[in-house]
Amino acid sequence: MDLKGVILAAGNGKRLRPLTNTRPKPLVPVAGRTLLEHNIDKMIAAGIDNIIIVLPKNTTLQLSVYLKGHYPNITLDFVEQMQVLGTAHALDVAKSQIGASDFLMVYGDNLTGYDYAKLIKRHKSNVASATMALMHADEPWKHGIVEINGARITDIVEKPENPKSDLAFAGMCVFTPDIFEAIKHTEKSPRGEYYLTDSLQLLIEWEHQIGYAILDTWRLNVNDHKDLLKANKLLLSEEASVHSDVVNQNEQADMFHIIPPVFIGAEASIGDNAVIGPYVTLENAAIVGENTRIENSILLSRANIGNNCSIANSILGENSCVADEFHTSESESVALVLGDGERNSEFGVRNAELFP
Known part of the structure; x- marks a missing residue:
């Protein structure tokens, strides 16, 4: 089963200003690579050579020239999210490029020491519509929190007021194309966005199996300057x-x-x-x-x-x-x-x- 890779990198990076006043967030450098390159490198290491990147509007030319110059031996496709309407919407705009393939999706501001190949291996061993990477969260109310029963995820709630576990979605997931039918039926959140965790919850309600793998190492979402310095420290340590x-x-x-x-x-x-x-x-x-x-x-x-x-x-x-x-x-x-x-x-x- 050949998987494609999808990187959701359409965030505007407001909390990384002034660095993002002059470059898209995906091109913010840390530890000798841009945020985007760290994720591309990990996908290549996991055997993926066909990657679709969802970008902010009006950034494709700048990013495609930069990335294709750095990665001439893999296939890179780009699509822009014209409105910032959440993670489910961002994935849906890449639907035609993804086609009928299973695919590994990661958030573009996600950095981790985790080997993507482990998540892919877990997905291939399951009969599942999706296999989510999970982590133990110190502040679970800030994350999409899951409940598990054996090898299956039984419930997903985005940023719950009273979380029932500390297992959080770690921004990495292997999907089958089943996810797009769920996205089609996903309701807009009170914040006006469409969340992938809500789409995954729909799959559970439709009795699809959702598997998981729990991270065995660090994972960091780079939102602000403090996160960037922390990422620099973690990456240089590896x-x-x-x-x-x-x-x-x-x-x-x-x-x-x-x-x-x-x-x-x-x-x-x-x-x-x-x-x-x-x-x-x-x-x-x-x-x-x-x-x-x-x-x-x-x-x-x-x-x-x-x-x-x-x-x-x-x-x-x-x-x-x-x-x-x-x-x-x-x-x-x-x-x-x-x-x-x-x-x-x-x-x-x-x-x-x-x-x-």
Whole structure:
């Protein structure tokens, strides 16, 4: 059974601004890859070479040129969700591209250490209309929560006020085309959206079997800057599965020091006596000045940090600039976010978001 892959990546990324002011959310980078590339890579690793991506409106040209250049040996198709009407609606707009094939669907802002091949294997071993990936949720009222009986899911409720379990939908599911008939009959939620969990609940009510697999590793939904930094840390900690350029050993260069794990892109420049890491991503041509210390941060391409700085828990956009002698607060959350081309100065942060 050859499966197609479907990535729902039509979110607008409001909570990731200012990064998403100049790029679609799927192209936000973390740990040396964009959000979308992390999911494509995992699908390819699971044996999928035909992938349909549901995008925000007016983004197909930008994303298709970028992705087809990076993935010339697989089939990539693109479809736009013209109105943001929920996950079931997003999947339905890809119906004609999916055709009669079973398919693995993942949310595009989902990142995980889970091997998609395990979910596919579980689905192939079941006679089921869908096989859902589940996780134990710390805050189940924020998720689509399921109840199980043996090998079957018996109930699904989206964001219940009084959850009956902590097993939540983890944003990954293998479907048969049966799901499209359920989507056709799915009612709009009070928020004005059509939820896939409601469509799955319809299949249960129609006595279709819904199977499941429980994740054996981490999973994160990237919604905001804090999530992005957490994802960076988790992905870099799995250096072997991220990218060969991830440094995973202490490295003392002649003039600077690296504390692993870090990702260092091509042509990145590191000044004398700088200390980089742990959990730092330096994208291509990023610049770090002399005597500067960086940890738990992401610098996008050509971001420039001056001399004698101390930067932690921060995200710097492309071509952004931090002046000499700048020090972020000792925040355990997000300290500084600069959008593309933004800069601060010795007089304080300007054109940026500064977090306490």
